[in-house]
Amino acid sequence: MPAQPDRRAQLGTFLRSRRERLTPDEVGLPQTGRRRTPGLRREELALLAGISATWYTYLEQGRKIRASEQVLTALAVALRLDPQERDHLLQLAGHAPAAAEAEEREPLTAEAAAVPLLLQPNPAYIIGGTYDVLSHNQAAADLFPRLIMEADRPANFVRWVFLEPAARHVLLDWEPEARALLARLRMLAARHPGDPRYTRLVEDLTEGSPEAREWWPQYEVQARHSGRKRLRHPRRGARDYTYTAFHLAEQPEQTLVVYYDSGDRDPKAEP
Incomplete structure (x- = not known):
């Protein structure tokens, strides 16, 4: 397990990478002016997740704050993370991933x-x-x-x-x-x-x-x-x-x- 400061930095990098891969069109937001960076703006993601834009910025910057599992789950939904990405997000934030409910029949392609x-x-x-x-x-x-x-x-x-x-x-x-x-x-x-x-x-x-x-x-x-x-x-x-x-x-x-x-x-x- 990485040291705490390094884990916060990894969390910020992970959040930013997933934010930048989404577009306003994909999440139902209107295009507003010219964008200097790819993907969603921080305030747009914060709006989708129902959290403070300032607080989310601190989280992405790797500051010494701790996000609750409820907030992280809201971010995972807003970022459209798959189950593996969601578990990774929880681990980086210091939470154990919730045990997935076992399916009665395993999926097979x-x-x-x-x-x-x-x-x-x-x-x-x-x-x-x-x-x-x-x-x-x-x-x-x-x-x-x-x-x-x-x-x-x-x-x-x-x-x-x-x-x-x-x-x-x-x-x-x-x-x-x-x-x-x-x-x-x-x-x-x-x-x-x-x-x-x-x-x-x-x-x-x-x-x-x-x-x-x-x-x-x-x-x-x-x-x-x-x-x-x-x-x-x-x-x-x-x-x-x-x-x-x-x-x-x-x-x-x-x-x-x-x-x-x-x-x-x-x-x-x-x-």
């Missing part, structure tokens, strides 16, 4: 959602931070039966592994796979304390699965990674699969997972 379809016939899906399946192709639906079937809420890979009997037939090494998956969920949940999506998911698992109930208190953690799995395909029988995980650039907790059939039949399992 249409371009990203189309990627699993392009990877057919390789099984592929995109999962969110809580392992909701946000997009998938037909090969994934075939390889993981009864995963894509719930109409009232998104399919969830962790729920499928622990609560769907078909998972124990598909995952030839069910216990180590399930333990590793729970350890990865533990790491993700730790990044979002108090997020109701993780709370509900863990409650579902520990209520419905004796294994999850036993393993969750052991606090095992593991990062998402690529690797190999032994899976039973509905038509080709037991097979060795290599899988690769890619984090989406703009949503790093969303992960594209792609499976490649190695071509080897697993001799240790019956089809």
Whole structure:
């Protein structure tokens, strides 16, 4: 965290940069005479935010004053800041950003959602931070039966592994796979304390699965990674699969997972 005087200077620079990118037309103000500087004038922004022009000038100049969260929120609205910019503004002013209310379903761009379809016939899906399946192709639906079937809420890979009997037939090494998956969920949940999506998911698992109930208190953690799995395909029988995980650039907790059939039949399992 920068020292207090430096943070005030950064706050002033940030406010000025965002003020200068707006035009009177964009915020519904009339053009009044020739402008020597780009964007809104300080008094115009102060008017939009409902605060004193002198006080706003002091804030932009980095003077030793403290803005309330209410005032900063009004400025964020007037400046048309996006959520990330608003959080940055609050941090520079010495306020912790308000915790964003968790959405029931994570947003996924249409371009990203189309990627699993392009990877057919390789099984592929995109999962969110809580392992909701946000997009998938037909090969994934075939390889993981009864995963894509719930109409009232998104399919969830962790729920499928622990609560769907078909998972124990598909995952030839069910216990180590399930333990590793729970350890990865533990790491993700730790990044979002108090997020109701993780709370509900863990409650579902520990209520419905004796294994999850036993393993969750052991606090095992593991990062998402690529690797190999032994899976039973509905038509080709037991097979060795290599899988690769890619984090989406703009949503790093969303992960594209792609499976490649190695071509080897697993001799240790019956089809």
